[in-house]
Amino acid sequence: MNAELIAVGTEMLLGQIVNTNAAYLARTLAHLGIGSRYQQVVGDNQERLDGAISVAEQRSDTIILMGGLGPTPDDLTKQTLAAHLGRELVTDAAHHEKLVEMARRKQQPLTPNNLVQAMLPAGATPLTNHNGLAVGAFMAANNHHYILLPGPPREFKMMVDKELVPLLAGQQHETLASETMHFFGLGESALVTEIGDIIAEQGNPTVAPYIGNYEVELRLTARAVDADQAQALIKPMRSNILRRIGQYYYGSGDESLAAHVVAALAAAHATITAAESLTAGAFQAALGDVPGASKVLNGGFVTYAPGAKEQLVNVPGSVIDQHGVVSAATAKAMATGAQHALGADVGVGLTGVAGPEQLEGHPAGTVWIGLAVGTQVSATEFHFQGSRNDVRGRAVKTALLMVLQALQK
Known part of the structure; x- marks a missing residue:
């Protein structure tokens, strides 16, 4: 089987926009033993798209069209x-029902x-x-x-x-098993240093790295005659990877880092603030995006100005005067102040x-994260690279990982 991506x-x-879908799919197909020999990009024009399909039919047996399934x-x-x-277009009942339910929920008419x-x-x-709502085929x-x-x-x-991977594996009369492992705090160069040999020497199972949104994702995929044998092939590979970079691992599957934190808090019957x-509330927003977060997230504070730190979470003015707002002392005082104010089990500061400018002589990217878990209080300094949004995003995810690791001890 050889594929062409359009x-x-x-x-x-x-x-x-950048066509990241093609890269992801090409890697996925390669791990299934399916070559993707050609790729095309076509604008939203029916005549040119029809021509692209005709060209693909001359040289490929599997033609995969990505995009253009929406309502516009x-x-x-x-x-x-x-x-x-x-062929005529026909309606898939399951996706039609999803559309009906969406319209009912939003109290909007269901348009053609x-x-x-x-x-x-x-x-x-x-x-x-x-x-989403658009059915694939x-x-x-x-x-x-x-x-x-x-x-x-x-x-x-x-x-x-x-949907697609199991279907294609079935076409090849094999059973496919996969696991997606998530890591944070590990850069691309460090990944190559630590497990480059595993990636280079892969066979069955395959290891597909994906780097984005400050995280590393490794998808392990094994092919075998049945699911048990496929999982048995994955197990030693997974263990080998965790031996090398387990300190950066936070979970497997489709759940986000924030979702793992919410689950860990719920399992511990603990609350957080x-x-x-x-980060101006971005940490709390990440938790709030997770269904069920209300059971563990008491509330919180955005204490951007020094005065807000004093007024809202009782950071002593003397601490700020003596150590500055960018300091271990202030981060710890923010964490404990929030924790005590709302009676939470875990407090984060x-x-x-x-950036981009310095503050109190500290370069852009300098971040202190305070963590109060019960009566245990600590603060850790980090130096992040990138834009203002990069620094804030990395700070949020680092704080989430710190909470998760503290709960797992």
């Missing part, structure tokens, strides 16, 4: 493929353009969209396989992992210099 979207041709007038991928193959998201070419197998016709995938990366990646300076 990304659909004028915004990619204009350089407005320029989303033409499924319509173009259906017309190309002489929205209904198109639940349609696919006649004879195609629907691929469930776990993170897999179909065989004219000695080719055709696959439709959504464009938004969050929807795309989940559909590839949950925070006083945030440079974040203070530092997001």
Whole structure:
């Protein structure tokens, strides 16, 4: 089996977005033993897309179209493929029901353009969209396989992992097992240093690294005659990786770092709060994005100015005068002050210099994170690189990891 990837979207041709989907899918296909020999990028134009499909049919047996499945007038991928193959579009009942439920929940009419998201070419197998509304599709016709995938990366990646990979593995009469391991605090160069030999010498299972959003993701994939044998192949590889970089590991699966923290707090029957300076509430927002966070997140404080630190979480003015706002003493006082103010089991204090200018003689990227767990109080200094948003984002994730590791002790 050899595949051709066709990304659909004028915004990619204009350089407005980067086609990360193609890179992710090409790696995934390679680990299934499927070559992706060609890639195309086509704008939102039915005639040119039809031509791209025709070109792909001359040189590839599996044609994967990414994007253009949504409700807007320029989303033409499924319509173009259906017309190309002489098929009608039919409605998938499960995705139609999702659309009906969404309209009911939002108390909005279900418009015809929205209904198109639940349609696919006649004879195609629907691929469930776990993170969105537009159905994907897999179909065989004219000695080719055709696959439709959504464009938004969050929807795309989940559909590839949950729907497409098992389907393609089945086409090759093998059972596939995979595990996605998540790491934070480990850069790309350190990753290569620590486990470069594992990545270079991989066979079965394969190891696919993905680096983004300040994290490293390793997807281990094994092929075998059944699921038990595939999992047995993954186990020693997983153990070897954890022996080398286990200090950066925070969990496996689809859950975010914040979700792991919320789960750990819930398991410990513990609550958390925070006083945030440079992150301006982003730490609490990350927790609040997780369903069920209200059971563990008492509330919190944004203490951007020195006066707010004193007034809201009782940081002594003498501490700020003597040590400055960017200091271990202030970070610890913020953590304990928030903890005591709301009666939480865990308190976090974040203070530092997001940049680009210095503050109190400290360079941009200097961050102190205070942590109060019960009566145990500590503060750790970090020096992050990057833009203002990078510094703030890394500070939030570092604080989350510190909380998780403290709860796991």
